[in-house]
Amino acid sequence: MTIEQNFDSKPSLLGTSELLFTGLTLLSIIGLSFGLHSLLVGHHHTFGTTREVPWGILITPYVFFACLSTGLCIISSLGQVFRIEIFQPIIPRTVFLSLATMATGLMCITLELENPWRVGLNALSSPHPASNIWWKTTIYSLFLIFMLFNFLALLVKNEKMARFFAIIAFITVTMGNLNMKSDMALLGERGFWNENYMPLYFLSLSTLCGCAAVILFTWAAKLLKGKPMNRAEELAIQSTGRLFMVLLLAIAYFTGIKVMGGFFPEFTKNPEAMYNLVQGNFFLNFWIGEVGLAVVLPLILIGVAGVQNRTTMAIASISCLVGSFVLFYDLVIVGQLIPHYYQYNVVDLPQYYPYSPSLHEIMITTGAIFFFLAAFIFGEIVLKKMKIKS
Template identity: 30%
Template sequence: MNFLTINGKMINSRGDRIWVITTGLFCLIGLIGLTNFLIQGHDAYNVHRQVPWGLLISTYIFFGLSSTGLCLVASLSRVFGLEPFEVIGKRVIVMAIITLVAAFVVIGLELGQPLRMIYNIISPNLAAPLWWMGTLYGLYLTAIVVAFILMTKGLHRYVGYAILVGFVSGIVKHSTLGSVFGLLDARLWWQGPFIPISTIVAAAAGGCAIVILLLAHRYYREKMPRDVDQAVRTTGRIFTILLGILLFAEFWKVMTTIYGGIPGKHDAMMILLNGPMALHYWFFAVFLGLLLPFILLLATGGKRLEISVVAAISSLIGLFFMRYNMVVVGQLVPLRPDVDRAHPITGLVSYNPSATEFAIVIGGFGLCLALYFVASRVFNLDAEAARH
């Protein structure tokens, strides 16, 4: 028996019901977190003066990277001329919009006064990386929304221009986001060119993972068309290469940090290698995020969809923890141990996310699931006419 209809499309399968119930539960948890935040304000979060950036910041970065990665995948057809990706462009772009909306919602709830973002327009600071990041986010969102509108209107000859703007602004905005960390000389864990570059590669890897999951979900009850199957296989091969690059970069990041022994930077790395966040690093970030999906994809060549799905899920979990590790570990080494409430034994500052922070993050994922579910029924995400 049908219990809901969206745009004339009925929700009557077991999978649809599970999706709706799961999404509703996630959104309900998020609303509980939002309510607690509105009542208590920032006191509902466990961030403090020594660790002002916590779980919500890392989640914002994760969603933002996911959006950019999806746009990069969409650009493979419109910008670089890889035809297999043309048939999935509309679905990929709509998910890029959705994940960016989720990023804005999460960061909006982290900011004490989100309405003050208006000063980004009326009082710009051209010397601040944060101003450039916010401005580029606006340009990027405009570009991908325009691209999606052009796709739905059938104006495919103009889509490439919008995707190109989204591609360029997406790359620049995330390198700028990385520079927000990389330019902080006081925090040696972040300082340097590694983060601005690695975030772009991680974004592309996350985008490939999400594309595999989107298409596997779309065709889990029917045979995947040949052109879509080709796109998935190609995405899997690109995904494998990107994971290999991330593994290589991570190895040398660890080696150079340990060998250099730079105070602050070395201390932060040891928190990950054999300190309080070792499980986050070795199991979630390295094993689930990089090593396991790389081995699975390398062994199958991206030809087995079920294995690619497992690799994609594993990688997304790991990428989420990688963003959390990047943000939090850089703040656990105290700048002034005598006054920064450092632990008397470990010498580190402590931070554990509150229940409200966890609830808002779960709500962010629920928002993504809900918006994608609605979009897949309001729009025909499969229709993609040939370019003119």
């Protein structure tokens, strides 16, 4: 694969791209300004978190974008690391999307912390190798650097160097993703995150989201430019669509395990949380978001229209990504709502701890999403100047 400058002066919607980038950037600034306000006045005044529920909705975009970045890295590695030729046309865009999503995720976790500057200082001055969270921060920060060098190497047409950084990034982010279960299960030793299938679940879900993002944003990029996909890109997207279909079936299996845990307590380590998810206060999130949008609707759309229908595939991808975001929200929040020592029937202990996102948390989350969309448009403006030949 070679990359060269494209000086084609054929009219396109590049002006529209620049307007979109400006608009999305302004919306992102508005949302993220709530995060800066929280840093100034204190999170205890602006966030809905409590001592009992210390992780709020801002952990959701962090986990979502970090897992999405992992999946995008895996998809790009199919062509870049494992040299599967059919995936090579989508490497540059996929690498950039992986870079942008990880940057968005790390930005979310930074704004979630009340003293984020301590992370960098203490991580270097007093590292704690026995801490899962220290490893997670270090691994994802290194991954961001490796993917940046990977993308820059692609831009300067140094394919050998790009593949070197791609291999390191692939190994690094896979380690971080497999560590996700232990990272989340530390919080009060909540069994909700400590199921044995969680490492494989996170890896499968990340790759599923990566497939959905590749399909959606490749379709959006071509729509934005007003140009159809070439034959090589069509074959790459169709292959990604087939992998997407297989992973949907895998996630359907894991969703079935959740359903079993919600109806039959003996199948889960935290039956109270699973009941709250499947039959309790979060049942709409579960059945509409996790089951309907994330799995069932995409399966129906792809099963009816096939992987050749690009618009239908894009709709299926949007549905899957929205459902996955709801899934990650449930994954972060539901386990925390079960009171500690609930099994001892403590007097005046509530059945569930309360939590609802504050305005600041919602605005920061919205700002982060707009930030990623603005980054995608910016990437397309940059890639517009490059012509890819396979």
